[in-house]
Amino acid sequence: MSECPTAIPFGTLTAEHHPHVGGKCASLGTMSQAGLPVPPGFAVTTQVFRDAKAFSGSEHRLVEIVDGALDRLAVITQDALEVVAAQAREVLMTWEIPEEHETRIRQMYDDLCALSGLEDVPVAVRSSSTAEDSPDASFAGEHDTYLWVCGIDDVLEKIRRCWASLYTGRAIMYRHELGYDRNDVDMAVAVQKMVRPRAAGVAFTLDPSNGDRSGICIDAAWGFGEGVVSGDVTPDNFLVDKVMWSISRRTISPKTHAHLLTEGESFGHPKVSRVSVPEDQVNVPSLTDEEIVTIARLARAAEKHYGCPQDIEWAVDDDLPRGEDAVLLQARPETVWSKRHHAVGAKPDPMASIVDTLVNPLYAKRRTQPA
Amino acid sequence: MADRFPSPFDISTPDGAEGWQELYTYSSLFGEERREYEDAAFWFHDGVHWPEALTPWDTTFMEFAIASLSQYNTRHYLIPPAYGVDFRILNGYVYLSPVPAPAEEIEARVPLFMERAGFYFGNWDRLYDDWLVKIRDLVKEMSALSFTSLPDMEELEVITSGAGKGSGNDLLASYHRLLDLSLTLWQYHFEFLNLGYAAYLDFFGFCKAAFPSIPDLAIAKMVAGVDVDLFRPDDELKKLARLAVSSGIDDRFVAGGDVATIWQKLEADEAGGAWIAEWERAAEPWFNFSTGSGFYHTDKIWIENTEVPVGYITDYIVKVKEGIDLDRPVDALHVERDRVVGEYRELLDSEEDREAFDAKLGLSRTVFPYVENHNFYVEHWAHSVLWRKMRDLGKVLESAGFIADTEDVFMFKRSELADVLWDLYAAWAVGAPARGPGYWPGEIQRRRHIHQALKEWSAPPALGIPPEVVTEPFTVMLWGITSDSVAAWLNSGEGDDEGVLSGFAASPGLVEGPARVIFSADQIGEIEDGEILVAPLTAPSWAPIFGKIKATVTDVGGMMSHAAIVCREYGLPAVTGTAFGTKTIKTGQMLRVDGNTGKVTILEG
Numbered sequence: 011m012s013e014c015p016t017a018i019p020f021g022t023l024t025a026e027h028h029p030h031v032g033g034k035c036a037s038l039g040t041m042s043q044a045g046l047p048v049p050p051g052f053a054v055t056t057q058v059f060r061d062a063k064a065f066s067g068s069e070h071r072l073v074e075i076v077d078g079a080l081d082r083l084a085v086i087t088q089d090a091l092e093v094v095a096a097q098a099r100e101v102l103m104t105w106e107i108p109e110e111h112e113t114r115i116r117q118m119y120d121d122l123c124a125l126s127g128l129e130d131v132p133v134a135v136r137s138s139s140t141a142e143d144s145p146d147a148s149f150a151g152e153h154d155t156y157l158w159v160c161g162i163d164d165v166l167e168k169i170r171r172c173w174a175s176l177y178t179g180r181a182i183m184y185r186h187e188l189g190y191d192r193n194d195v196d197m198a199v200a201v202q203k204m205v206r207p208r209a210a211g212v213a214f215t216l217d218p219s220n221g222d223r224s225g226i227c228i229d230a231a232w233g234f235g236e237g238v239v240s241g242d243v244t245p246d247n248f249l250v251d252k253v254m255w256s257i258s259r260r261t262i263s264p265k266t267h268a269h270l271l272t273e274g275e276s277f278g279h280p281k282v283s284r285v286s287v288p289e290d291q292v293n294v295p296s297l298t299d300e301e302i303v304t305i306a307r308l309a310r311a312a313e314k315h316y317g318c319p320q321d322i323e324w325a326v327d328d329d330l331p332r333g334e335d336a337v338l339l340q341a342r343p344e345t346v347w348s349k350r351h352h353a354v355g356a357k358p359d360p361m362a363s364i365v366d367t368l369v370n371p372l373y374a375k376r377r378t379q380p381a
Numbered sequence: 382m383a384d385r386f387p388s389p390f391d392i393s394t395p396d397g398a399e400g401w402q403e404l405y406t407y408s409s410l411f412g413e414e415r416r417e418y419e420d421a422a423f424w425f426h427d428g429v430h431w432p433e434a435l436t437p438w439d440t441t442f443m444e445f446a447i448a449s450l451s452q453y454n455t456r457h458y459l460i461p462p463a464y465g466v467d468f469r470i471l472n473g474y475v476y477l478s479p480v481p482a483p484a485e486e487i488e489a490r491v492p493l494f495m496e497r498a499g500f501y502f503g504n505w506d507r508l509y510d511d512w513l514v515k516i517r518d519l520v521k522e523m524s525a526l527s528f529t530s531l532p533d534m535e536e537l538e539v540i541t542s543g544a545g546k547g548s549g550n551d552l553l554a555s556y557h558r559l560l561d562l563s564l565t566l567w568q569y570h571f572e573f574l575n576l577g578y579a580a581y582l583d584f585f586g587f588c589k590a591a592f593p594s595i596p597d598l599a600i601a602k603m604v605a606g607v608d609v610d611l612f613r614p615d616d617e618l619k620k621l622a623r624l625a626v627s628s629g630i631d632d633r634f635v636a637g638g639d640v641a642t643i644w645q646k647l648e649a650d651e652a653g654g655a656w657i658a659e660w661e662r663a664a665e666p667w668f669n670f671s672t673g674s675g676f677y678h679t680d681k682i683w684i685e686n687t688e689v690p691v692g693y694i695t696d697y698i699v700k701v702k703e704g705i706d707l708d709r710p711v712d713a714l715h716v717e718r719d720r721v722v723g724e725y726r727e728l729l730d731s732e733e734d735r736e737a738f739d740a741k742l743g744l745s746r747t748v749f750p751y752v753e754n755h756n757f758y759v760e761h762w763a764h765s766v767l768w769r770k771m772r773d774l775g776k777v778l779e780s781a782g783f784i785a786d787t788e789d790v791f792m793f794k795r796s797e798l799a800d801v802l803w804d805l806y807a808a809w810a811v812g813a814p815a816r817g818p819g820y821w822p823g824e825i826q827r828r829r830h831i832h833q834a835l836k837e838w839s840a841p842p843a844l845g846i847p848p849e850v851v852t853e854p855f856t857v858m859l860w861g862i863t864s865d866s867v868a869a870w871l872n873s874g875e876g877d878d879e880g881v882l883s884g885f886a887a888s889p890g891l892v893e894g895p896a897r898v899i900f901s902a903d904q905i906g907e908i909e910d911g912e913i914l915v916a917p918l919t920a921p922s923w924a925p926i927f928g929k930i931k932a933t934v935t936d937v938g939g940m941m942s943h944a945a946i947v948c949r950e951y952g953l954p955a956v957t958g959t960a961f962g963t964k965t966i967k968t969g970q971m972l973r974v975d976g977n978t979g980k981v982t983i984l985e986g
Contacts, residue, residue, distance in 0.1 A: 217594055223728040224592035253724040254599045256889040256977045299891060299977075353730040354590045356737040360583075360744060361495045361502070363737075367583040369462050369487065 014057040016114035019121075020202075023053055030055040032138030032198035041338065044315040047308065049327065049337045050125060051133065051202030052118045054169055056140060059197050062105040062173075072101050073193050076177070080186060091179040098177035103170060112166065115201075119162050122203055126329040130161040132204040132280070135168035137175055140196045141185060152181045153197075158204055158279045165201060172199045205337060206271065207325035209296040210235035211245055213305055214344055215252070215313040215320045221347040223319070225258070226250045226306040230296045232268035234282050235323055235339070242284060243267050246296050250306035257302055264292050301326055304336045312341040319344035383871050386843040388420055389471055397834035398472065404437045404828055405470045406794060409444060424469065424476040424844040425862055428937035430674050432917040434473030434835035437828070438771070438791040438798065441563065442676055442764065443475055444468065449567040451480075453575050454855070458497045459490040460575065463855065473835035476844060479856045501576050505747050509573065512751070516569055516758045520666075523562050523766045526555050528773040530780050531809045549806035552777070556802055559770055560795060566767075570759045577748035578858045584741040591729055591738070596977075598888060598949060603722050604745045605946065607714045610754040612950075614670045614683070615924035617663040618690055619707045622697030624659055628652040631702065634695040640687045666762050670922045672902030675760030678791045681902055682765045683922065692906075693925040700928075709950065756921070774798075781805055782818035784825060792825045792832075842870045842960050861885060861938055861958045870960055882959040882966075884934070886979035887945035890954035893984065894931045898968045913974055915966045919944040927951045932974040934962045934981050948976075956981050 014030045023031065023039030031039065035053035042048060063069050079086060079094035086094075107115070123131045137153030154175035156168040175181065176197050185195060209230050217225035229238050229245035237243035243266075249259035265287055272283045297305070305324050312320045323340040330337075357363040389411045394401060402410055411419050431443060451465020464480040482490060501508060531548050539547060581604060588600045625631045630653050633646040647653030664684055672689060673680030683690045700707060722742065729735050775790030783801060784790060793801060801817055808815030847867045856862050869883055897912040899905065908914060908926050915934045921943050927933075931953065935944045938957040948955035954976030962981065966972065971984040 220593050222593045222595075223730075224725060225594045249594055251594065251596055251599065252728075253721055254596055254602075254889065256596050256598075256886075258594050258596055258977070260978070353734050354587060354737065356587050356590070356734070356741075358733075358737070360740055361499050363587075363741070364498070364579050364583045365461060365491055365495065367586045368460060368579060369491075 014055050016058055016111045017052045017054050017118045017201075019052045019118065020048060020050065027053070027055070029140070030057060030198065032056065032140050032196075032200075034136055034138035035198055035200045036138075038200060038202070041315070045308075045311040046315060046338045046341070047334070047336060049203045049205050049339070050122060050330070050334075051200060052122070053138065054115060054199040054201060056196035056198045058107060058111045058115075058169075059173055061108050061111060065108050066105040068101050068104060072098055072177075075101065076182065076193060079182070088179065091182065095177050095179040095182055098182075099174040102174045102177060105170065105173070107166060107169070115166065115169070116162050119165055119201065122201075125331070125334075126203060128329060131329070132158045132160050132206075133165060134200075134202045134204055135159050135165060135172060136200040136202065137172040138198040138200050139176060140198070141188075141190055152178070152184055169199045169201075173197045203327070203329070205325045205327045205339065206329050207234055208328040208335075209233070209301075210323070210325035210339075211238040211296075213309040213322050213324060215309050215322075216344060216347050217249060218347065224251055224253060226252050226309050228297070228302060228305055228309075230302075230305075231265050232270075232287055232291065232296050234269040235325060236269045236282065237267065237284065239323070243269070248297070248302045248306075250302060252306065252310050255303050255306065257299060260295070260302075262293060262295050265296060266292055297326070301336060308336060308338055312338065316341065316343065319347065321345075385846045386423075386871070387841065389424060389469070389476070389844045390416065390420065392471060392841075392844070395472060395834045395838040398831045398838070400827075401473060401831050401835055404473070404792075404794070404831060405435075405440055406444065406796070409440065409468060409470045411469050411471060419469070420845065422467070422478045422845050423847050424478045425856075425860065426840045426842050426844075427475045427477050427860065428840070428842075428917060429860055430676050431475040432674075432937065433677065434832060434838065435470065435475070436678065436791045436832055437794045439676065439678055440470060441560070441795045442567070445564050445567040446570065447477065449564070449571045450575065450855075452568075453571045458501075458576065459493040460579070461487045461490040461494050466855070471844070472838050472840065473832065474838075474840040477860070478845075498576050498579070501573070502580065502744065502748075505573075509751055512569065512572065513758075516566075516763070519562060519566055519569065520758075520763050520766055523559070523566075523763060523770065526559055526562075526770050528552065528555055528770060528777050530777050531806070549809055553799070553802050553806055556774065556799060559767065559774075563767060566759060566763050570755060573748070573751045574755065575855060577752040578855060580741075580744045580748045581752070582858060584745040587737060587741050588725070591734060592725065595725070596886065596889070598886070598945070599721060599725070601945075602718060602949065603725070603742060604749050605718075605949075606746075606749055606753055607711055607718065609750075610757045611921045611946075612709065612924070613757070614667045614690075614922065615693075616709075617667045618693050618925065619697055621656070621660060621663065622694050622701050622707070624656055625694070625698055626701045628656060630656060631698045634691070634698050636692075636695055638691075638695070640691050643691060669762040669765035670757075671761050671765065671920065672905075672922045673920050674918070675756075675764045675920075678768050678771065678788070680920075682768065684765065685769070689902075689922075696925060714950075761921075778805070778817075781815070783815070783821050785822050789821075789825045792828045839964070843867065847871070866958060866960070880983040882934070882956070882962055882981040882983075884956040884959035884962070884979050884981065885938075885945070886976055887938075887957040888933075888948035888953060888955035888976045890932070890952070890976045891973070892931045892954055893971060893973045896934075896966045896968055896970045896972050897930075898963050898966055900963065913972050915962050915968075915972075916944075917963055919947065921947070923947075927953060932972075932976065933957075934959055934966070934972070934974060936960055936962045936964075 018027055020038045020042045024043060028036040031053040038048050075094055075098045079091055123129060135156045139153055154172050159165055159168050176195060209232055211228060211230040213226060213228045215226050216223050217227050228248040231238050231243045231245040238245045244263040246263055247261040248257055251258050267284050268287050269282050270285055272281050274281045308324060309320060309322050312322050320341050321344045322338060325337055325339055327335045327337055357366055447466055447468040454460040455464045462482050464482050467478040467480055469476045535547050585600050588595050625634060633643055647657055668683040668690055670683045671680040681689055697707060726735055726738055729738055771790055772787050775787035778784045778790055779787050804815045804817045850864045894911055894913045896915050897908050898915045899907060900917060905923060905926055908929055910929050911931055913932045914930045917936045918938055919933060919935060924947060927947055933944045933948050933953060933955040935957045936959060938944055944955050945957050954974050956974055956976060956979050959981060966983060973982040973984055
């Protein structure tokens, strides 16, 4: 790559960009590339961070502060380290995003607004540091994340705050303990649309009722997925065959409640509350057949990508255009059935197996199980 | 929910059908002599093969077929848990009852079955090649049978060759031979079929054990062949349509045009003549194709009702000229089949399972060409020849004044017909009047009235006491009858789910559209683009209409019924075996057909 761009949408973010976007963004890019549609957004690259640093002329000042602290590490107290870290952040918050970069970021945010059909689309602004690339350091929660950020000015402000979160006492210590060069760490930032789900839920890439690996089992309810996860709404349930993509079972539950955005704020965020569902929506399937299959395909893509059965969280974002609105929020390995062995153990002799089939027909076996 | 179906002894005779029993073989009637056995059994109406009331002679192929099926189970291969299928005719309709092998015999039958069936599975390809030769020879012999009026005087050659026997003897012998060959035909039909289904069921059971929720049609798709003889007649029509366009003679085919006129125009020049030569090449054997199941003498056969295939060709010509690709996407179907197999295989838990899967799929695919192809050779080709010969015989009787119309020959019972021919022969031999011309026309008139009354009767889906579970594998496989469908029949009319019919999810997809209810091949012309076909069942020869319709709903049939196979081929949703589809649904009603769940919903109308 001749020059690192300012910002890269997740959908076009490929492996060659990974050195410039940090671990978080790299992972979102990889998922997009694997056909796992994460909520849309873009990575603000480390180039912006580095140019802002160079442009500020305060790089030496920052090095002095950090070196000063770490050189005295044996004697410095936790409190003193925090004071030093606060000084470093103060320096960093004076950095300006160079105009050329700012213009590009504005453009990308505008594009996201246009895609969502919203004037100031709420986004999450997440830190994505290059140190996160390391496979043995998660840096989980070390750096800042801001949810429900609205409007470009606030987005630009939160990008700089994410940069500054490189210099918390804990982050400085963590890098030090893991042996990173104390000042050679860059920060990229992920700007990602906040999902406003029409429906959401979970999906298993097997049938949890019997371990059938050919099934994808989807639980779905109106609004945010919290109710499905916590169990305070009874979700619709669908079983999709992952080879034929047919819906082999559907159970529509009375969904009397849903978790939805409501008026008012809590901790500076819009509020999600459990509310009653209008009567005419209670017994309506929360997903169309097309959406069911889309979500099943999404779960299957995750299973193929990660190479083992998955337990995913998904949502259908009401703001996004039809056909692009099903998004993957989280994927983790399924742990119950996938560890169990469930071989069929058919009789190896074909004739003996045929006799068994004729003498103990399937339809007799099937009826002995609960429907 | 009721716990049993009506007793066969409680079914009354439809008005105007009094005396119907005289139309059928005495042994195929319910009767006091076997009442205890008959009343304790479960009987289901076989609407898959015999949806309508049978005429007396048409019961022949039914009796031959079911007896032959049974014989292979009971006496040849000793299928461990299953004897044959018993059959009865009630009010002209066919009722079947699977007979289980006595529990104490099953164990002893196992090694015998393994030896006998094992031989067939082990030598399948060779035996099937032999079969194809046997069946062609049989059809050839049937074709050579000749039924002509008895001469006033034997040819001189009969004398000079020292033949020592005459035309009357030949006529009687030919009829006996026709019956013998027909029975042989049905023996051949079941030589492989039950074993083929057993192998398929074994693979089916394995798939269900590995993947409890796997759709039945996924299993069918893995096994089904792509190049099947049953598609061949339709492929030949498409070829002829393309040839007509490419040789610039398509203007001679006009919708609704008279075939004789079309032929006249074709014969006028070289290109037309070449086209007719191609037609004739395709017609034997491929247009020996019935528009029905092949089990009714009234089923139209393409080669004798050329307006049917010519009509389809005319439709195809329009499509060819519009640039529509008529070819079945054979390559894509192969790719899709490989994908489905590959993905399920990969999902299996162990290498041992994958080995078992490969072996069972392999055996299923070995046996399946027979399962898929036999139908063309037997029900279509051979039956076409047999119906033709019977009509030749009818002409003999008609010209002798025994019957008023050739078609009346099917109003005789098959054994009775031997007596009729005896009457004809003896009178000819003696040179005196036969009794028949005075006796039969009136009797046949009476039988026609009875048959008409029977046709208007609606046969209940089942009789007697249902088994707790339907386990007989061939009942499930061949007739699509399961514990669930029995329960649905018992439930019917109790109206839990008004306007919703349940059947087999035979081909996936969800569509809505107006219904077109048709009862026979004669009504095929009524079907319009975008309609949902609702029929008792469909026949392979209806293939050309599957390009018009949006979905299919049938009264009878399971996952492997013709409608199911063809709809999967055409990518149309199908729900089969709804039992009451044609009775409940009216033409024009808006339907939602869900081929994923097997539900048909009447939306309005």
